[in-house]
Amino acid sequence: MFAGVTAAAALVPACGDSEPTTREAASAETATAVCGMLRRWNNEIGDVLNSTSDAITDADDPATAPAVLREGFDDLIRLAEDHRSEVDALVLPASGERDRLIEELRSGADEAVAALEEERADIEDLPAIDVSEQRGVLGTAFIAVERAGSVVEPAIGTYDDEELKAAFAADDGCEHVIQPF
Numbered sequence: 001m002f003a004g005v006t007a008a009a010a011l012v013p014a015c016g017d018s019e020p021t022t023r024e025a026a027s028a029e030t031a032t033a034v035c036g037m038l039r040r041w042n043n044e045i046g047d048v049l050n051s052t053s054d055a056i057t058d059a060d061d062p063a064t065a066p067a068v069l070r071e072g073f074d075d076l077i078r079l080a081e082d083h084r085s086e087v088d089a090l091v092l093p094a095s096g097e098r099d100r101l102i103e104e105l106r107s108g109a110d111e112a113v114a115a116l117e118e119e120r121a122d123i124e125d126l127p128a129i130d131v132s133e134q135r136g137v138l139g140t141a142f143i144a145v146e147r148a149g150s151v152v153e154p155a156i157g158t159y160d161d162e163e164l165k166a167a168f169a170a171d172d173g174c175e176h177v178i179q180p181f
Contacts, residue, residue: 026093027167031174033092034101034154038177041083042149048075049145053138056129065129069141073120080116080148084109097161101154108152115151119144155179 052072056065087105092098119141129137156168156178168174 023095023163024167026095027161027163028171030092030095030098030101030164031167031171033090034105035168035171035174035177037083037086037090038152039173041079041086041152042177044079045076045145045149048072048079049142052141056138057131057134062128062130065134065137066123066126069123069126069129069137070120073116073123073141076145076148077113077116077120080109080113083152084113095161095164097159097164100159101156101164104154105152108154111151112148115144115148153177153179 049072052068052075055068055072084106087102087109090102090105092102095101123137123141126137156165156174157180159165168178
């Protein structure tokens with residue numbers, strides 16, 4: 001009998017504890033969804049860039065390096081376009097800042113596509129990349145990808161919804177994928 005009473009008592013919040021409000025829960029759900037999407041995208045673009053970099057530095061023929069770099073950027077652009085589609089399909093709980101957040105995510109995704117397309121255009125007619133030039137060429141590519149990654153980060157600290165800001169600040173998964181507070 002005591003075991004049943006103890007188990008039931010464990011389910012009742014302790015004095016002073018409170019359940020999250022609907023707004024707090026919605027904000028936490030929003031932070032988890034947005035940051036999860038952004039982390040996946042960051043991981044995917046990092047994987048493509050690292051794979052491209054490895055292929056260039058491992059290639060014996062400097063004449064093949066520009067094509068490898070262009071193909072890598074084509075893959076990055078496809079990922080950015082997929083991210084934009086994912087933003088379009090994103091369903092977030094109602095909040096006072098939901099529309100602003102989705103618009104900021106859309107705008108950031110569009111800017112990321114544009115940044116990657118701009119870099120892709122710059123490397124269109126790139127000549128052979130000798131081993132001594134690889135560091136500079138790849139450094140420029142990394143900067144373009146970093147720019148694409150930063151423009152997708154929402155500036156949550158500028159939002160008026162305190163519950164939303166608190167949820168993003170409390171979610172460890174949001175570190176490095178949103179603009180700092």
